[in-house]
Amino acid sequence: MLSVQKAHTFYGSIEALKGVDVEVAQGEIVTLIGANGAGKSTLLMTICANPQARQGRVVFEGEDITRTPTFEISRKGIAHSPEGRRIFPRMTVMENLQMGAITTDEKNFDDDLKRVFDLFPRMKERQGQRGGTLSGGEQQMLAIGRALMSRPRLLLLDEPSLGLAPLVVKQIFEVIREINEQQGVTVFLVEQNAYHALKLAHRGYVMVTGNIRMSGTGEELLANSEVRAAYLEGGH
Ligand code: ATP
Secondary structure, X not given: OEEEEEEEEEEOOEEEEEEEEEEEOOOOXXXXXXXXXXXXXXXXXHHOOOOOOOXXXXXXXXXXXXXXXXXXXXXXXXXXXXXXXXXXXOOEHHHHHHHHOOOOOHHHHHHHHHHHHHHOHHHHHOOOOEHHHOOHHHHHHHHHHHHHOOOOOEEEEXXXXXXXXXXXXXXXXXXXXXXXXXXXXXXXXXXXXXXXXXXXXOEEEEEEOOEEEEEEEHHHHHHOHHXXXXXXXXXX
């Protein structure tokens, strides 16, 4: 479904991606783990062509989207829930969800809204509340819900567990599984919470300073001594 081929992405003269290859097949949950500054967010942003890869290609469902404008990429069926959630704090929950639906056909709105409210009943209760006054976990739910309102076939999630309490992290990961299994949405998940991410994902990649160092099934990576030492030892 998604193929990133030898992608090089720069910020000025800093090369953040140094020839990255990643494949995501339809129906999968694939995770990308790695330390701070490895380039994980940059890869998700490169898939959305903001910034664009300077060399290499991003192919989605057979189409080269490396230089497609970002808003068109959203119309093609990719939604990006960025790091730090970036909901609109002064807008209500409902208005945030409406913003997510901006690239889709109006006639789908009620169905899509129902689907998001079924996943996140809390959002239904809080639909009139301003986004900025929600708790961290609720803001994350809203960010995922807003991304789902664009009816994506591929959902890019950047560190959904960041800064959340363990119980809330568990809920968020359960919802990601539900989105994948029940709604058939393919998921590419960036995480620093390697243990939970590898438990959830079918496959994973490990990124080190702009390169993919390793890949395998979630189970293989969880059992790998290098992964354990770098990302798992000391508890999860
Ligand atoms: P984290 O987990 O801390 O979010 P990450 O793996 O997502 O890290 P990126 O945010 O993709 O890493 O950053 C990769 C590299 O690119 C880092 O060295 C970072 O400092 C640099 N970088 C990211 N954004 C910019 C920017 N807008 N301008 C210049 N350099 C940037």
